[in-house]
Amino acid sequence: MTSNSLPQRVARQIISRIVLGDLKPNQLLPTEEELCEQFGVSRSVIREAMRTVSGVGMTRSHQGRGTIVLDARSWNEFSPEILQVRVEVGATGEFFVDFIELRTILESQAASLAAERAEPSQLDEMRASLRAMEVALDDRDSFVAADLDFHNAIVFAAGNMMIVRLFDLLQPMLRIVRERGYHPDIDGEPRDRQVDVLEHRKVFEHIEEGDAHGAKQAMTEHLRWVARREIADPQRSVTPRADKTARER
Known part of the structure; x- marks a missing residue:
């Protein structure tokens, strides 16, 4: 909003x-x-x-x-109005966990399909986004934009328009959550961005090699790391619901 x-x-x-x-x-x-x-x-x-x-x-x-x-x-949890309020009032814990789980389901499969289907021009787009991330290590806004471009390029390269449409619905959340994940006053942020580039490059290399299983695994591992950073609790697992269920029993 x-x-x-x-x-x-x-x-x-x-x-x-x-x-x-x-x-x-x-x-x-x-x-x-x-x-x-x-x-x-x-x-x-x-x-x-x-x-x-x-x-x-x-x-x-x-x-x-x-x-x-x-x-x-x-509720329409895809709406930027609700998401912005969640961020403002700090009511994001379980919501962000659900969001990362959804991303993992969607993007890991997209990476696998992209490894099988990506055309040379689409690989060029991913490569260009990676270069833009490397250049923007000291510019948060440009880095986030390049990061989102990379993920969008993978989803589009998967060649499934229903996945593309679903991912389109996530765009407002992706941007707000992604920007929230970087904190200018935290000493480790520059290192986070460098790790981010390395992890994106690993995903890209598997896609470029046509390694569907490797691309899926690399994307899953990347999003696990994203979860630890963006939920802002390094000790929290990306699969806390199992722990929650155990506690309720």
Whole structure:
């Protein structure tokens, strides 16, 4: 949610309350009049804000009942509005784990297919992205852009348009999560970028050699490392759900 208009600021606050659990599933939202009073805005602002909130699957209006909060299963977790709020309020732990698991399923298979199907021009695109990463080691924004270009090139080279479309849905999340993974004040960040380049090069070499199994394994290993960095907990496993299930038992 890049705009800072008044309706979007109000929408962001309402989404925050839902994400944090202050507004719970099946709970009725305050009336328009009450929301106007709470936020000190006009009805038109509240109505536009609520269109955003309902548009991401968090609320639904019922004739005669009012507007209710929906269960998380109804939320559009691909929406940048929800993701941005999660980052702002720090409600990202399990979400980022799920996101990395999804990336691993999608991108590891894409790397395997790319090793079998990549055309020379597509290999050139990957090679160019790697060079751009190497040149941008001291420029976070350029490095992130080149990184995303590399992953997009692999997905496109897989030759499966359904995978491409699914990956397109992840683009807002990829950029926000990727930028969050780099912290300018952390001493180890330059080394992280150097490791990143080496790991990307390893994936590329397997693809270039036509080694489908090696490309899949290299991408899986890379995303495990990404998980440790981007979840911001070096001790956390990329498969914590098993531990969680054990604790619940």
